[in-house]
Amino acid sequence: MELKSGYKQTEVGMIPEDWDALELEAVCTMKSGEGITASSIDDFSEYPCYGGNGLRGYTKRFTHDGRFALIGRQGALCGNVVSAQSKFFASEHAVVVTPRASYDIDYLTYVLGEMHLNRYSESSAQPGLSVSKLLKLPLAAPRSEAEQRSIALALSNMDALLGELGNLIAKRRGIKQAAMQELLTGKRRLPGFEGEWGVKTLRQVAMIRSGITKNSGTKIQNPVKVNYLRVANVQDGFFDLSEISKIEIPRHEVAKYSVLAGDVLMNEGGDLDKLGRGAVWQGLGEPCVHQNHVFVVRPDPSLSSSYLNSWITSSIARDYFLIAGKQTTNLASISKSSLGELPIHLPSLEEQEAITDILDTMDSEIRRLEERHTKTIALKQGMMQQLLTGKIRLQ
Numbered sequence: 186m187e188l189k190s191g192y193k194q195t196e197v198g199m200i201p202e203d204w205d206a207l208e209l210e211a212v213c214t215m216k217s218g219e220g221i222t223a224s225s226i227d228d229f230s231e232y233p234c235y236g237g238n239g240l241r242g243y244t245k246r247f248t249h250d251g252r253f254a255l256i257g258r259q260g261a262l263c264g265n266v267v268s269a270q271s272k273f274f275a276s277e278h279a280v281v282v283t284p285r286a287s288y289d290i291d292y293l294t295y296v297l298g299e300m301h302l303n304r305y306s307e308s309s310a311q312p313g314l315s316v317s318k319l320l321k322l323p324l325a326a327p328r329s330e331a332e333q334r335s336i337a338l339a340l341s342n343m344d345a346l347l348g349e350l351g352n353l354i355a356k357r358r359g360i361k362q363a364a365m366q367e368l369l370t371g372k373r374r375l376p377g378f379e380g381e382w383g384v385k386t387l388r389q390v391a392m393i394r395s396g397i398t399k400n401s402g403t404k405i406q407n408p409v410k411v412n413y414l415r416v417a418n419v420q421d422g423f424f425d426l427s428e429i430s431k432i433e434i435p436r437h438e439v440a441k442y443s444v445l446a447g448d449v450l451m452n453e454g455g456d457l458d459k460l461g462r463g464a465v466w467q468g469l470g471e472p473c474v475h476q477n478h479v480f481v482v483r484p485d486p487s488l489s490s491s492y493l494n495s496w497i498t499s500s501i502a503r504d505y506f507l508i509a510g511k512q513t514t515n516l517a518s519i520s521k522s523s524l525g526e527l528p529i530h531l532p533s534l535e536e537q538e539a540i541t542d543i544l545d546t547m548d549s550e551i552r553r554l555e556e557r558h559t560k561t562i563a564l565k566q567g568m569m570q571q572l573l574t575g576k577i578r579l580q
Contacts, residue, residue, distance in 0.1 A: 201578065369540065
């Protein structure tokens with residue numbers, strides 16, 4: 186690689202001439218915190234208590250006062266880096282990072298986070314980091330503390346933007362949830378609609394079908410290869426079609442098991458709080474069948490697919506799934522017959538469509554914010570890679 190003017194080649198790559206390639210021990214000290222018993226930690230005491238997995242709770246005394254970086258030394262989040270300030274307690278499973286003179290703690294916090302320290306864990310059973318080995322890791326740093334602070338400020342501004350977007354997304358979701366609670370139960374009626382609603386079970390207003398079990402050992406007569414939708418494809422309100430499997434089935438069964446546009450696909454199993462998640466299928470333009478752990482629900486003319494898809498996320502439906510679902514050690518599931526007994530509050534088709542128009546508009550706004558949040562994360566990541574290596578300099 187050609188060496189750019191004003192840069193030099195080092196063990197950490199090409200960096201500006203007025204930066205240094207150093208080991209961590211040259212820019213900071215590291216020390217594990219103190220032991221603390223679980224009985225000394227609660228949810229209401231004055232001082233935050235940090236452990237190997239981040240904030241553990243609160244306690245009545247503190248070990249540090251100031252601004253520091255904390256590294257998870259042991260636990261599931263071993264190598265995780267967080268910022269801590271003011272008075273707090275650091276347990277023996279957290280490593281407290283203190284900057285040496287001329288080094289900014291906020292800059293170091295971002296650098297440490299980018300080093301992916303979990304890679305240096307020394308045990309797979311109980312992940313753990315060696316402080317002495319961490320201190321020998323190389324990094325690049327500007328000699329100017331002012332430049333360090335400028336880099337940290339730029340990244341901090343991106344974090345603030347991400348926080349604002351996250352709060353806005355949560356607020357919009359809360360508004361939508363409140364609207365669903367009122368609109369899907371008839372507590373709030375839209376202008377131009379009146380009259381009582383009916384209550385039906387799902388099996389009374391829709392066909393419910395289980396799918397095909399994949400069996401590679403079975404010989405198939407007159408086979409045809411088609412798309413095969415699995416549990417992983419059916420998310421909460423959308424489909425993840427990044428990977429679509431194929432399956433060979435008898436040609437005469439294609440029509441029987443095909444998924445049609447307007448079908449609502451719902452998962453049979455998963456985490457209890459995600460049981461019954463589903464989405465409306467819009468079609469792929471070619472035959473597509475579904476796994477035996479995915480239900481196809483095909484509404485009759487009295488039930489809108491979009492309304493049903495909104496209804497299964499309502500509090501009434503979620504409560505029903507929690508009760509009707511069968512919980513095992515790792516997963517929960519719901520049977521076809523139990524799914525068929527799901528109660529649905531049913532207004533006229535015209536009112537269903539008016540309700541879903543409002544909820545779809547809210548969903549579109551939430552998706553727009555989520556896409557912006559995702560793009561901002563990618564932008565921040567790109568900024569970090571450029572700023573923390575000196576490829577881009579801040580004036």
